[in-house]
Amino acid sequence: MAKVLLTGGSGFVGAHILxxxxxxxxxxxATVRSSEKGDKILASHATHRSRLSYVxxxxxxxxxxxxxxxxxxxxFDYVIHSASPFPVDFTDPVNDVLNPAINGTIGILKAVKxxxxGVKRVVITSSFAAIVNTSCPPKVYDENSWNPVTWEEAVANRSLAYRGSKAFAERSAWDFVEGEKPGFDLVTINPPLVYGPVIHSLESLSGLNTSNQRIRDFVLGKHLGNELPPTGTFLWVDVRDLALAHVRAIEVPAAGxxxxxxxAGYCSHKRIVDAIRETHPQLSARLPDNPIDDFPENCYGYDNGRVRNMLAVEFRSLHQGIGDTVSSLLRFM
Structure with a gap:
């Protein structure tokens, strides 16, 4: 029986990986920040208690x-590092965002080495933020795409600090493996917007991950009328498929x-609202009547063939992902 250290086991993505x-x-x-979080994890997986612990x-x-x-x-045979700081309100981009992301990533690689x-492979949850190029988008995004943001830009522009932190942290990880030649190899998983059902311990809807907060606001009727907030990123993935990708990344030798x-593909706020209306018609009165779709005619392309072919991940549809997400959120309302 292989043994895995999972960081961030009490988080939205980490709970599904677990x-x-x-x-x-x-x-x-699983690593957690407190014994309270750890005990909740143990209680929620009572049938697997003999194979689960926390630190x-x-x-x-x-x-x-x-x-x-x-x-x-x-x-441990493998490490999956899904924990990552995500400060919403920060004053110092270097000390509050950039350095914590980089130090957390390099810190676990140093510790494993x-x-x-005995660790054979480390899988790190990176992000589409490490791939995206907002100034000059490629025709098709794939694993060869990198965010070209510079350190100076990330420090000077508050909106670039988070994206920069993900790009710098991932690059630092690859540089570490190349330079230090540890006994393990590295895999990074780069998701865009992550939607999906909530299964981790959550006291209120205010503690939702950033992507699911969008769905929460639609369900709560915060965007009536025909105008929706900008979608921003037009790519998404269901958290359950993302979790499977992490696990398959330790199972497939060629993934190293x-x-x-x-x-999973394209999304927009209009498509999300339509999916909510179709899967939960009882919520129609809380949704915009005829929202405008901001999905661009010449949207960038994407290539997810490596995940589908090498990791054998079959992606859920937006309709299913949003429907299941709403059902899970209604439990808190």
């Missing part, structure tokens, strides 16, 4: 934060040393 790992027979240790890592950006977490008996020699642009 469930997928347990369903596929792995033994898992506390209060601040992933601290130096040596993972040194104890990566040490285990029996030792120094204290967990590769990025995976994990997207």
């Amino acid at each position: 469930r997928t790992l347990l369903e596929r027979g792995y033994s898992v240790t 506390i890592v209060k601040d992933i950006a601290e130096e040596f934060a993972f040194d104890l977490a990566v040490q285990s008996s029996p030792p 120094a204290h967990a020699p 040393g590769r990025r995976f642009f994990t997207t």
Whole structure:
């Protein structure tokens, strides 16, 4: 039975990765920020209790934060690093956003190399933010695409700080593996907007991940009329498919040393509203009557062939993903 260290196990994406790992027979240790979060994880997976444990890592950006977490008996075979700081309100882009993202990523790689020699592969949750090029979009985004943002731009422009942090953190990870030659190989998973049902412990809808907050606001009737907020990113993925991609990334030998642009395809706020109306007609009165679709005629293309072919991930439709998301959110209303 292979053993996996999963960081961020109590988060939106991490909870789905954890469930997928347990369903596929792995033994898992999840990192959490408190014993309260860890105990909730154990309680929610009582049938897999013999294969599940947790370890506390209060601040992933601290130096040596993972040194104890990566040490285990029996030792870990794989590490999936899904934990990532996502500060909504920040004052200092360097100390609040950029450095924490980079330090958290490099910190776990250093810890694995120094204290967990049995680890064969590390899978890191990166982002479409490390791929996207808003100034000059390519005709087709794929794993060869990189965000060209510079450090100076990320520091000077608040809106570029998060995207820059993801790009710099991922590049730092690849540079580390190339320069340090550790005993493990690296895989990065790059999703765009992540929608899908909520299964982790959530006290209120205010604690939703950023993407699902959009759906919450539609369901709550915050966008009546025909105008919708800008979609921004026109690509999405269901969190369950994203979780499977992470797990398949440790199962497929050929995945080592590769990025995976994990997207199901196109979306827009208009298409999301339509999906909510179709799957939950009782909510129609809370939705815009005839919203304008801002999906561009000449939208950039995407190539998710590597995920589909190498990792054998079959993506859910937007209709199913949004419908299941709304059903999960209604439990909190």
